Amino acid sequence: MSIYKELKEQAWLANLELPKRGLVIYTFGNVSAFDKNRGVFAIKPSGIDYDKLSVDDMVVVDLDNNTVEGTLRYSSDTKTHSVLYKNFPDIKGIVHTHSTYSVAWAQACRSIPVYGTTHADHLADDIPCTPVIDKVSVQGNYEDETGKLIVKTFEKQNLSYNKIQMVLVARHGPFTWGETPEKAVYNSVILEELAKMAQLTENIQNNVTRLEDWIITKHYERKHGKNAYYGQNGSIEKGGI
Amino acid sequence: MSIYKELKEQAWLANLELPKRGLVIYTFGNVSAFDKNRGVFAIKPSGIDYDKLSVDDMVVVDLDNNTVEGTLRYSSDTKTHSVLYKNFPDIKGIVHTHSTYSVAWAQACRSIPVYGTTHADHLADDIPCTPVIDKVSVQGNYEDETGKLIVKTFEKQNLSYNKIQMVLVARHGPFTWGETPEKAVYNSVILEELAKMAQLTENIQNNVTRLEDWIITKHYERKHGKNAYYGQNGSIEKGGI
Amino acid sequence: MSIYKELKEQAWLANLELPKRGLVIYTFGNVSAFDKNRGVFAIKPSGIDYDKLSVDDMVVVDLDNNTVEGTLRYSSDTKTHSVLYKNFPDIKGIVHTHSTYSVAWAQACRSIPVYGTTHADHLADDIPCTPVIDKVSVQGNYEDETGKLIVKTFEKQNLSYNKIQMVLVARHGPFTWGETPEKAVYNSVILEELAKMAQLTENIQNNVTRLEDWIITKHYERKHGKNAYYGQNGSIEKGGI
Amino acid sequence: MSIYKELKEQAWLANLELPKRGLVIYTFGNVSAFDKNRGVFAIKPSGIDYDKLSVDDMVVVDLDNNTVEGTLRYSSDTKTHSVLYKNFPDIKGIVHTHSTYSVAWAQACRSIPVYGTTHADHLADDIPCTPVIDKVSVQGNYEDETGKLIVKTFEKQNLSYNKIQMVLVARHGPFTWGETPEKAVYNSVILEELAKMAQLTENIQNNVTRLEDWIITKHYERKHGKNAYYGQNGSIEKGGI
Numbered sequence: 002m003s004i005y006k007e008l009k010e011q012a013w014l015a016n017l018e019l020p021k022r023g024l025v026i027y028t029f030g031n032v033s034a035f036d037k038n039r040g041v042f043a044i045k046p047s048g049i050d051y052d053k054l055s056v057d058d059m060v061v062v063d064l065d066n067n068t069v070e071g072t073l074r075y076s077s078d079t080k081t082h083s084v085l086y087k088n089f090p091d092i093k094g095i096v097h098t099h100s101t102y103s104v105a106w107a108q109a110c111r112s113i114p115v116y117g118t119t120h121a122d123h124l125a126d127d128i129p130c131t132p133v134i135d136k137v138s139v140q141g142n143y144e145d146e147t148g149k150l151i152v153k154t155f156e157k158q159n160l161s162y163n164k165i166q167m168v169l170v171a172r173h174g175p176f177t178w179g180e181t182p183e184k185a186v187y188n189s190v191i192l193e194e195l196a197k198m199a200q201l202t203e204n205i206q207n208n209v210t211r212l213e214d215w216i217i218t219k220h221y222e223r224k225h226g227k228n229a230y231y232g233q234n235g236s237i238e239k240g241g242i
Numbered sequence: 243m244s245i246y247k248e249l250k251e252q253a254w255l256a257n258l259e260l261p262k263r264g265l266v267i268y269t270f271g272n273v274s275a276f277d278k279n280r281g282v283f284a285i286k287p288s289g290i291d292y293d294k295l296s297v298d299d300m301v302v303v304d305l306d307n308n309t310v311e312g313t314l315r316y317s318s319d320t321k322t323h324s325v326l327y328k329n330f331p332d333i334k335g336i337v338h339t340h341s342t343y344s345v346a347w348a349q350a351c352r353s354i355p356v357y358g359t360t361h362a363d364h365l366a367d368d369i370p371c372t373p374v375i376d377k378v379s380v381q382g383n384y385e386d387e388t389g390k391l392i393v394k395t396f397e398k399q400n401l402s403y404n405k406i407q408m409v410l411v412a413r414h415g416p417f418t419w420g421e422t423p424e425k426a427v428y429n430s431v432i433l434e435e436l437a438k439m440a441q442l443t444e445n446i447q448n449n450v451t452r453l454e455d456w457i458i459t460k461h462y463e464r465k466h467g468k469n470a471y472y473g474q475n476g477s478i479e480k481g482g483i
Numbered sequence: 484m485s486i487y488k489e490l491k492e493q494a495w496l497a498n499l500e501l502p503k504r505g506l507v508i509y510t511f512g513n514v515s516a517f518d519k520n521r522g523v524f525a526i527k528p529s530g531i532d533y534d535k536l537s538v539d540d541m542v543v544v545d546l547d548n549n550t551v552e553g554t555l556r557y558s559s560d561t562k563t564h565s566v567l568y569k570n571f572p573d574i575k576g577i578v579h580t581h582s583t584y585s586v587a588w589a590q591a592c593r594s595i596p597v598y599g600t601t602h603a604d605h606l607a608d609d610i611p612c613t614p615v616i617d618k619v620s621v622q623g624n625y626e627d628e629t630g631k632l633i634v635k636t637f638e639k640q641n642l643s644y645n646k647i648q649m650v651l652v653a654r655h656g657p658f659t660w661g662e663t664p665e666k667a668v669y670n671s672v673i674l675e676e677l678a679k680m681a682q683l684t685e686n687i688q689n690n691v692t693r694l695e696d697w698i699i700t701k702h703y704e705r706k707h708g709k710n711a712y713y714g715q716n717g718s719i720e721k722g723g724i
Numbered sequence: 725m726s727i728y729k730e731l732k733e734q735a736w737l738a739n740l741e742l743p744k745r746g747l748v749i750y751t752f753g754n755v756s757a758f759d760k761n762r763g764v765f766a767i768k769p770s771g772i773d774y775d776k777l778s779v780d781d782m783v784v785v786d787l788d789n790n791t792v793e794g795t796l797r798y799s800s801d802t803k804t805h806s807v808l809y810k811n812f813p814d815i816k817g818i819v820h821t822h823s824t825y826s827v828a829w830a831q832a833c834r835s836i837p838v839y840g841t842t843h844a845d846h847l848a849d850d851i852p853c854t855p856v857i858d859k860v861s862v863q864g865n866y867e868d869e870t871g872k873l874i875v876k877t878f879e880k881q882n883l884s885y886n887k888i889q890m891v892l893v894a895r896h897g898p899f900t901w902g903e904t905p906e907k908a909v910y911n912s913v914i915l916e917e918l919a920k921m922a923q924l925t926e927n928i929q930n931n932v933t934r935l936e937d938w939i940i941t942k943h944y945e946r947k948h949g950k951n952a953y954y955g956q957n958g959s960i961e962k963g964g965i
Contacts, residue, residue: 026917027910029842048955077946077954099842101917105924108840109932117349118414119270119340136938143942172935173841187268194267194342200928201346205441209350212413215377219384223318231318232289358590359655360511360581428509435508435583442587446682450591453654456618460625464559472559473530599831600896601752601822669750676749676824683828687923691832694895697859701866705800713800714771 005043005070008036009059012043015182019098020051022190030098031076034182035086037093040064044082046073077144084148085178089162094182096189102196103175106130110171113195115212116202120195121220127211128192129154130169151176164225167192246284246311249277250300253284256423260339261292263431271339272317275423276327278334281305285323287314318385325389326419330403335423337430343437344416347371351412354436356453357443361436362461368452369433370395371410392417405466408433487525487552490518491541494525497664501580502533504672512580513558516664517568519575522546526564528555559626566630567660571644576664578671584678585657588612592653595677597694598684602677603702609693610674611636612651633658646707649674728766728793731759732782735766738905742821743774745913753821754799757905758809760816763787767805769796800867807871808901812885817905819912825919826898829853833894836918838935839925843918844943850934851915852877853892874899887948890915 003009012034019025019032028051033044043059060071064083068075076082082095106113106128113128115121120128131154138146151168154160166188167177177188202209224231244250253275260266260273269292274285284300301312305324309316317323323336347354347369354369356362361369372395379387392409395401407429408418418429443450465472485491494516501507501514510533515526525541542553546565550557558564564577588595588610595610597603602610613636620628633650636642648670649659659670684691706713726732735757742748742755751774756767766782783794787806791798799805805818829836829851836851838844843851854877861869874891877883889911890900900911925932947954 026913046956047953074953074956101921102924104840104842104921105928108921108925108935109929111929116413117345119345133936134939136936139938139942143946172839172939190267198342198345198349200924201343201441202349204445204927205346206350206352212349213374213377215380216375216413219380223384230315233287233315357654358586360586431508439583439586439590442584442682443590445686446587447591447593453590454615454618456621457616457654460621464625471556474528474556598895599827601827672749680824680827680831683825683923684831686927687828688832688834694831695856695859697862698857698895701862705866712770712797715769715797 003070004039005036005041005061008034008041009043009061010056011182012045012059013054013056015094015096015186016045016054017051018183018186019096019189022186024098024100024189024193025051030096030100031078032094032096032182032186033076033079033082035093035095037090041069042082042086042095044079045076046071047076049073078147080142080144081148081151081176084145084152085176088148088152089178091163091180092166092178092185093180094185095176095178096182096185097174097176098189098193099174100189100193100196102200103169103193104173105200106196107169107171107174112169113199114209115217116199116209117212118216118220119198121212121217122224123188123191123195124165124167125217125221126160126165128167128169128195129158129160129165131171133171147173244311245280246277246282246302249275249282250284250302251297252423253286253300254295254297256335256337256427257286257295258292259424259427260337260430263427265339265341265430265434266292271337271341272319273335273337273423273427274317274320274323276334276336278331282310283323283327283336285320286317287312288317290314319388321383321385322389322392322417325386325393326417329389329393330419332404332421333407333419333426334421335426336417336419337423337426338415338417339430339434340415341430341434341437343441344410344434345414346441347437348410348412348415353410354440355450356458357440357450358453359457359461360439362453362458363465364429364432364436365406365408366458366462367401367406369408369410369436370399370401370406372412374412388414485552486521487518487523487543490516490523491525491543492538493664494527494541495536495538497576497578497668498527498536499533500665500668501578501671504668506580506582506671506675507533512578512582513560514576514578514664514668515558515561515564517575517577519572523551524564524568524577526561527558528553529558531555560629562624562626563630563633563658566627566634567658570630570634571660573645573662574648574660574667575662576667577658577660578664578667579656579658580671580675581656582671582675582678584682585651585675586655587682588678589651589653589656594651595681596691597699598681598691599694600698600702601680603694603699604706605670605673605677606647606649607699607703608642608647610649610651610677611640611642611647613653615653629655726793727762728759728764728784731757731764732766732784733779734905735768735782736777736779738817738819738909739768739777740774741906741909742819742912745909747821747823747912747916748774753819753823754801755817755819755905755909756799756802756805758816758818760813764792765805765809765818767802768799769794770799772796801870803865803867804871804874804899807868807875808899811871811875812901814886814903815889815901815908816903817908818899818901819905819908820897820899821912821916822897823912823916823919825923826892826916827896828923829919830892830894830897835892836922837932838940839922839932840935841939841943842921844935844940845947846911846914846918847888847890848940848944849883849888851890851892851918852881852883852888854894856894870896 015032019030031045033042035042041063060075061069112130179185256273260271272286274283276283282304301316302310353371420426497514501512513527515524517524523545542557543551594612613632661667738755742753754768756765758765764786783798784792835853854873902908
């Protein structure tokens with residue numbers, strides 16, 4: 002029996018959550034689950050519909066993008082996942098979708114401003130949008146470069162990938178991650194909801210200003226700070242409201 | 243057996259209504275049910291998903307925010323509920339959600355104008371949006387101050403909390419209340435629908451004016467006035483259309 | 484056994500279709516079914532939720548607004564229905580809802596322009612919006628005056644109620660009718676869809692012009708004209724696409 | 725037993741997919757399946773609801789629009805299908821719907837610009853919108869002329885119907901096609917999603933520019949080019965993401 006059975010099951014279940022949460026149609030997304038000790042991750046195979054996906058279809062890949070187990074071709078976004086696992090050492094799950102409102106912001110090449118406490122409950126910064134990827138990178142090792150673009154965006158803007166577990170790749174769409182694949186999926190759902198709220202807010206009123214700093218800090222800290230008082234003691238998941 | 247059994251069940255059922263009505267995802271909301279004689283209310287525990295919520299998870303709290311029964315930590319918004327129960331003596335249920343369209347108006351820091359009879363069927367005034375909470379209040383006893391901000395907004399604008407059973411906290415989201423927890427949930431659903439209708443109305447036409455006064459009065463009075471003729475005789479609930 | 488049994492059942496079934504089609508929440512609407520020979524119609528009682536509505540709850544009313552059968556108070560919009568049955572002699576069903584997009588146009592006090600063939604498949608004119616009802620009419624016999632406002636709007640603009648089976652009452656919402664209650668419900672669904680399409684069309688492009696006349700005529704005539712070739716021979720219902 | 729049994733079943737199943745995917749209400753659409761060898765296609769009958777549609781209701785039609793098998797009147801759009809089958813020789817399925825967002829773009833008389841990689845994953849060009857059909861064509865053989873307008877639009881703009889398997893008929897709505905009826909339905913779902921994403925993108929930001937050329941090429945080629953690496957080897961369907 003495969004030593005990756007549990008990892009593949011974790012990735013498979015997280016993938017099935019995407020259509021259930023309304024984040025994908027057809028094959029519009031993929032989730033991977035990372036095993037840090039073994040240095041491999043399990044990821045959705047390319048172009049397989051979610052309703053035909055079995056746990057054995059999951060492909061196990063190492064950080065050099067070699068298939069370690071599995072007979073199917075891995076997701077075409079696999080190299081982006083590898084780059085993120087290599088550069089964001091604390092994460093154990095990554096999600097990529099083409100969810101509607103998140104894509105709209107990515108297509109508009111805009112970061113999503115913090116407009117309210119729903120956003121600040123989850124992160125204390127705008128949700129960053131990368132610059133548009135340049136021609137050389139696209140014609141080279143494209144998916145690898147996409148990962149590097151995300152990493153560079155975080156470095157240049159001095160952002161913490163632990164605090165900001167989501168990004169919009171300009172002209173493309175959202176990537177999210179987390180301490181577990183389930184948390185990464187949770188972050189994708191949250192991002193889509195924040196994207197919709199922000200769009201509606203701007204559509205109501207043209208010149209909305211960013212949320213006041215003191216509110217941002219308060220809402221972020223009451224959930225994620227040293228003295229957080231949201232949720233039950235010892236609860237790992239502090240993403241709610 | 244707990245003397246709060248009935249109260250907890252009432253709060254629990256009202257909480258379960260939130261995801262059913264599409265008002266919340268994950269843990270984005272909470273309902274409380276008030277027992278006036280005993281001076282306590284039952285409220286959702288913090289950070290627990292609705293689909294894992296049992297009636298015994300409900301926390302019973304007094305108006306000084308002491309836990310009277312229950313082992314879980316109460317909702318992080320509990321102090322806002324207390325302030326409202328203390329200052330709005332006729333209410334017996336409070337709901338807080340982050341429903342999408344209501345949050346959009348709150349994030350835009352705008353009261354929702356009465357644009358039509360659907361709104362006037364429920365209240366004869368704009369749905370008030372509080373000012374943005376100041377820095378000192380946020381850094382102090384935040385959730386308590388949030389409740390006071392709501393109360394102050396009603397006092398300053400001379401609004402009746404019995405007639406206007408809903409408010410937008412600027413940059414945050416909606417709170418609604420009512421004579422029962424069920425009515426408070428009903429008011430949250432209505433608020434979300436009125437918020438969506440008002441947004442669409444403005445998106446169609448830039449300079450919409452407020453509903454004519456005589457229509458507001460008529461629609462409000464035919465349901466809530468002395469000579470109301472909507473609904474069946476003796477029906478307590480007069481919220482419909 | 485009641486001689487109105489069939490009429491009440493027809494009204495009841497048509498009322499149940501409203502929540503199924505997503506046109507109403509709670510008690511936001513009503514349908515009536517007309518028996519021309521007896522000069523009475525069956526209508527939803529006021530303020531009763533759709534999921535608690537039984538066929539025996541239906542109220543039978545004559546054209547002078549007297550209850551002929553039934554123990555509940557009839558819908559508060561009943562007098563508007565009477566006026567329409569009296570003035571539009573060919574119709575046998577009327578629907579009133581507060582469906583979201585239709586209300587948005589009504590609240591914006593705008594007729595819905597014919598922007599495409601989906602609209603022209605159903606009617607060859609803009610969907611008329613009445614003027615805002617005046618103060619005297621509102622303070623008088625309000626629901627009766629609402630009906631008269633609809634009738635006057637059709638007279639003044641020389642519109643055919645047989646061809647245009649729907650109207651927006653300004654600041655209020657849609658009324659639709661038809662040769663049967665089922666057709667009237669169908670018209671409410673169509674109106675809501677046309678309202679949404681028109682709003683999206685305007686949101687994409689600011690200065691949309693009305694559909695070209697020759698297309699309007701063609702699409703309307705191929706379904707409703709003398710030489711109509713849509714649908715099966717002898718099919719009564721020609722509302723589709 | 726009918727020699728067209730399989731063809732009719734294929735058309736029938738593809739038609740049933742339309743309401744399941746949320747593309748149609750009532751009778752707002754039709755799918756046909758083409759048998760190239762026999763020179764006939766099976767198509768939905770006119771004006772029949774999807775939930776009452778049986779496989780035997782399908783009408784088999786030749787390319788001169790003669791009914792070869794079936795007792796019902798064929799879809800009023802049948803002649804448009806014939807023209808497309810005659811002029812686009814590689815296709816074996818056609819879909820016409822009035823899906824909401826696609827219709828909005830058609831009513832605004834606008835092609836849908838490539839704004840992001842979701843679009844470029846499926847086609848490397850804007851989704852073309854035909855000119856508005858002229859008066860003579862509408863008053864003549866209208867549905868035949870509609871087909872010719874589509875064909876002319878592709879010729880004039882030098883577009884490949886194999887690469888661009890969708891079009892908006894101005895003021896009307898979308899037509900899509902494909903190597904199979906299932907692929908044509910898939911294309912209708914994709915078109916509707918791209919239309920929604922593009923609308924939201926424009927609503928966020930007024931002056932969005934077209935996607936950079938190098939990204940368009942890359943995304944299209946990684947799925948559809950000679951060295952495509954999306955999907956499993958030998959998978960016919962390469963439409964995903």
